[in-house]
Amino acid sequence: MIEQQEIIFKALSDKNRIRIIKMLQKKPLCVCEIRAVLKLAVSTVSQHLSILREAGLITDWKEGKWINYKINPEPDQPVSNALLFVQLQLEDDETVKKDRKIIETVDRIILCCK
Amino acid sequence: MIEQQEIIFKALSDKNRIRIIKMLQKKPLCVCEIRAVLKLAVSTVSQHLSILREAGLITDWKEGKWINYKINPEPDQPVSNALLFVQLQLEDDETVKKDRKIIETVDRIILCCK
DNA sequence: ACTATGTTTCGGTAAATAACGAAACGAAAT
DNA sequence: ATTTCGTTTCGTTATTTACCGAAACATAGT
Numbered sequence A, B: 001m002i003e004q005q006e007i008i009f010k011a012l013s014d015k016n017r018i019r020i021i022k023m024l025q026k027k028p029l030c031v032c033e034i035r036a037v038l039k040l041a042v043s044t045v046s047q048h049l050s051i052l053r054e055a056g057l058i059t060d061w062k063e064g065k066w067i068n069y070k071i072n073p074e075p076d077q078p079v080s081n082a083l084l085f086v087q088l089q090l091e092d093d094e095t096v097k098k099d100r101k102i103i104e105t106v107d108r109i110i111l112c113c114k
Numbered sequence C: 001a002c003t004a005t006g007t008t009t010c011g012g013t014a015a016a017t018a019a020c021g022a023a024a025c026g027a028a029a030t
Numbered sequence D: 001a002t003t004t005c006g007t008t009t010c011g012t013t014a015t016t017t018a019c020c021g022a023a024a025c026a027t028a029g030t
Helices: A002-012 A015-024 A031-038 A042-054 A077-088 A094-105 A108-112 B002-012 B015-024 B031-038 B042-054 B077-088 B094-105 B108-112
Strands: A058-063 A066-071 B058-063 B066-071
Touching: A002 A015, A002 A042, A002 A077, A002 B002, A002 B015, A015 A031, A015 A042, A015 A058, A015 A066, A015 A077, A015 A094, A015 B002, A031 A042, A031 A066, A031 A094, A031 A108, A042 A058, A042 A066, A077 B077, B002 B015, B002 B042, B002 B077, B015 B031, B015 B042, B015 B058, B015 B066, B015 B077, B015 B094, B031 B042, B031 B066, B031 B094, B031 B108, B042 B058
Parallel strands: none
Antiparallel strands: A058 A066, B058 B066
């Protein structure tokens, strides 16, 4: 139990993973969209996403050749609390606002296939 | 700002540091009391405490030859939110309950000078 | 069947982390 | 002044982490 909390905090203890959660709380995204925002290698983003998934914070589903990621809609209690907590934090953060602007205004095709 | 949140989560992303916070939310403690509960080297506990202090989660004050640690009574907003969050989590966790039982029932002198 | 494209897995590297014991530090008591 | 005792700092080690590019995998379209 305390181990689960540790895993949740570890998942959230990285700047890039916090940014991912804050983006996904606006809308679901695929790996390459996130990559375009964070400016990391695709494999690195994939790794971050799997850490968030293992912690129970996010889930994914297939859509054509894309795999979309979204906030876990059925989290267990500690995860649910953590997600709510993150949702209330950093709403005024400049990085978060900038990230969200990008994903809201730019199209997936343009973002991924530059 | 997002960096501060990262530091806070990092501070909380270790099982032993979570246990420390949960203990301090019951009452202030010195290094050797915490050491006795966590069963870690004194230097390790000191290191954990300094990570929590740097994050703004705890503060310390001198009392004779002891240095006592307590939850930061004047945290800034993100820290305050995190502390409240932790306070609401893990109340039923067995490890947390056991830790608190020890620090509430056993005397500092006995605990430290075994 | 082949190609293109999005994603994951693998192998490797550099940096960060958690742990320890020994040495240094500081305050209280002898 | 010296010793004692709680604590911090230092130096070291083993493990974990974040990152990358290349290779493997999967699926859609030609």
